[in-house]
Amino acid sequence: MQVRQEIQCSLCQKAKPDLDRINRGINDAKTVAEKVSHARELLQKVEDVLKEHEHVDSGLAEVCRAVLNLRKKTAELILKLEK
Ligand SMILES: [Zn+2]
Numbered sequence: 759m760q761v762r763q764e765i766q767c768s769l770c771q772k773a774k775p776d777l778d779r780i781n782r783g784i785n786d787a788k789t790v791a792e793k794v795s796h797a798r799e800l801l802q803k804v805e806d807v808l809k810e811h812e813h814v815d816s817g818l819a820e821v822c823r824a825v826l827n828l829r830k831k832t833a834e835l836i837l838k839l840e841k
Pocket of ligand 1: 818
């Protein structure tokens with residue numbers, strides 16, 4: 759799977775700066791609580807972008823969904839750190 763393909767999609771292109779910003783927040787977080795709060799934001803954002811893709815029916819959207827679901831899994835893994 760080519761992550762770069764998501765750039766071709768205008769929905770993902772639009773969401774990318776936000777997703778990147780949140781990811782940076784996760785990477786730079788000094789505490790678990792901080793990481794978890796960014797992960798929650800990421801999860802919310804990914805859900806929103808996934809919803810925007812609901813009516814996009816193309817092979818490209820398949821790639822988008824796969825990429826977004828990966829991001830979602832990452833966020834969910836971080837949320838588990840809190841327990
Ligand atoms: Zn997309």
